[in-house]
Amino acid sequence: SGLPQRGAKPRATMPELPEVEAQRSTIEAATLGRRIATLIAVEQGGGPREGQFDDKVIAEEVTPDVLAITLQDRWVLGVRRRGKQLWLELGESKGGACCACLLIHMGMTGAVIVQGVAAPVYKSFAVDETAWPPRFTKLELLMADAAGVSAPCVRLAFTDPRRFGRVLLRGADPFSRPPLSALAADPVTDPPSAEAFASVLRRVRAPIKAALLDQGRVVCGVGNWVADEVLYQAGVLPAAPCESLSEEQLAAIHAQVLAVCTAACGRLERGCDFPVGWLFHHRWQGQTSGSMASPLGRIHFDTVGGRTTAFVPARQVKGQAAGKAGGEAKGKAGGKAGGE
Template sequence: MPELPEVETSRLYVEEFCLGSTITNVHATEQGGGPRDGQFDDIVIGEDMTAKSLKDTLEGRKIVELRRRGKQMWFVLDKPPHPLFHFGMTGAFTVKGEKRHKFVKFKVSEEWPPRFAKLEIQMSNGACLALTDPRRLSRVKLRAEPEASPPISLLGPDPLTHPLSLETFAAALAKPTAPIKAVLLAQDRVVSGVGNWVADEVCFQACVHPGAACNTLDPEQIAALHSRLLSVCREACEARADYTSFPKEWLFHHRWGKGKNSEGAPRVSSGHPIVFDVVGGRTTAIVPAVQKKGLLRSPTAASGGVDGRRSGSASGKKPKPPAAMAKPKTKARGDGVGEGNAKAVRQTGGRDVTPKKEDQEGQDKSSVENKKSVKARTAAKKTGRVSTKAKDVAPVAKKGGGPKKKSAAGPAATAPGSSARGGGRKKATPTMRAAASKLKTDPSAQVPTPAARGKQATAVASKVAVAPKRGRAGGDDGGVGKAVGAASAKRAKTTKVAVKPERIPATAVASQSCRTTTAKRAPSRRSPRLSV
């Protein structure tokens, strides 16, 4: 790809054959037998220009100077507007009958007009200049004041024509956190004209990792980058971008796949292996044994640090906070009890019920519900109350059976904080305790069993008087009503009636069951309802 050395070589090339000559003819349609032969390329020659408008603008104008900044090149004519040229990735100038450039990635055909020729300019001295571009990424524009208008006005300093000082270079790299290669590739930040291979070469010769953050580079690394940036651009331009003339120790000769050993891994002349990574969106050749990341540790040099250096890690990672500023694992409460025991503290009047070490180990192995149960049992032990394990709580009597044995602690043995969901019962109130004691002393206050309630319902049903049913005419139906009443009374003797249980204290449930019996089929519609 044409970078600063290639574009500078093109400028010298055109200057050698066209400077001081007048443009006599412009051919703005594609030539050379390509797929777009005979067509005007409105992508390469854009900004609403046409073949005719470009021809009328350039013909008869004299080239008085050729200039360049970064990768941009333009002809200074005797009157504006002036044509600007950007070569993209495969653009190049060729002079008829003259030697072509030795670029690595592409070659210009020897025929004339060359293949993919987008623009042909004939000069008064007989020279014929062609702009070729197979990939159509080059651009041709017209500007009245090139250096005062975009894109040239947006470019950074040129390392060859306007080399920046070390102080300016260091100040430009003090704040950016982006990789050094990405900053060098940005044409509008520090410098212009640096492309992919130039950036890799500069970083390799300066022994700086291309992925190192700019604000982690120490003064020695910045000075090395500044020196190598100027020297690489200068030496490449002196060689007229002929890579065969570049110094043999340059990374350039090995980054294209050359210099491989028997195992196939590319290596530099010193024998160190080359690895490839993506930095700044471009494929990057790196020699890890030579190139190191920033020696400053963190982007806080302005705020000071040990010996004026930035604190942090050499790789640019975010440093860990000091131990004094680290966030505590357990948030403390006002009474010194951990957050995990907040519920137990509320239910024990603020007493510290922090579990012992053995209980804590058990909690780590159990689920959330088991943790609550362990804490409740621990609190019961410390307060002198009985545990609320499921085996110690009096269960409700089964259907049709008598009450089961209660625990030794009685019906009120419930630890604070236990609930029905966790296997315990509701906390006993003074009213419930009084009702439980009354059940023990007064047998008449005890709740009858289901069998006793069934006998009482049958006896009441047999005494119910059945009212005679009246006939249609409004008189007595005679023996029919009596027969129906007798039949209903007979059925009532064998029918079990469901009796709604009375509301009893919760403690009584543990000693006696209050389940209702299941009624048999209800009487027919003609039978009168039974009331208890």
């Protein structure tokens, strides 16, 4: 199924782990056990680069010929995800061994659209679902049906108006080099233990939000809204230095990273709203500073880890480790996150 329309107001934001997992599920339903019968690697849909091969998005000096040789007539053996990265495992025969992988990173505005399936709700531009291919299509795949006949029956397109997404080719082991080799543990598919999580963060001076946003530090896939939700549910201020957190706070943050990511993935898959008590429902007001009233209490906005941050001081506290208290949100908290 595609990304469902939730009750929450659609927002223009980059996809995080839950949204990418929903994309993975959509792609898996459309491609698993099917063969790539045809690919079109020039821009379609009437965008400014109509008819051109986008060598910024289809990156690392991959040419149209190399892309065609790697993808044409390959069978989709699996669709995987780690953090915000997803990839298709491809083989020369159905049920055979993986010989190549097609990696897709959504960036800020990228998405895979399957013909006849609702577009992802996070997209910041409208998709005319009556027209095909969509505007800003960079790569279109036409899939043969499971019987392997030549007539394509499923079409999907990678679209990206702002061109921050990436389409990459890898061999049978996509973890042999970046971006996958640089990622920390995935909180849903490969969650770190509470002790491993805490042992990394005890030594970090940066704000806890910046550490959560760093895709190579302790977990991957956590982005801006997920980090704020995790810290709201754990009752910890986003600007609190990691080294100031008590063992109880570290355990609470670990538990909420796993719980929020797992719940968000599951609810997107089922088409359900996120829980009523989540900060998610109240944070999309376009504010970068100041505060606003909400049913959860007064939500404050500041910049932490280089990102606009929402938090509720009445329900979130600074670090509680003996002799290392900290975390008041004053001005621009440092520790800019990397690797998103």
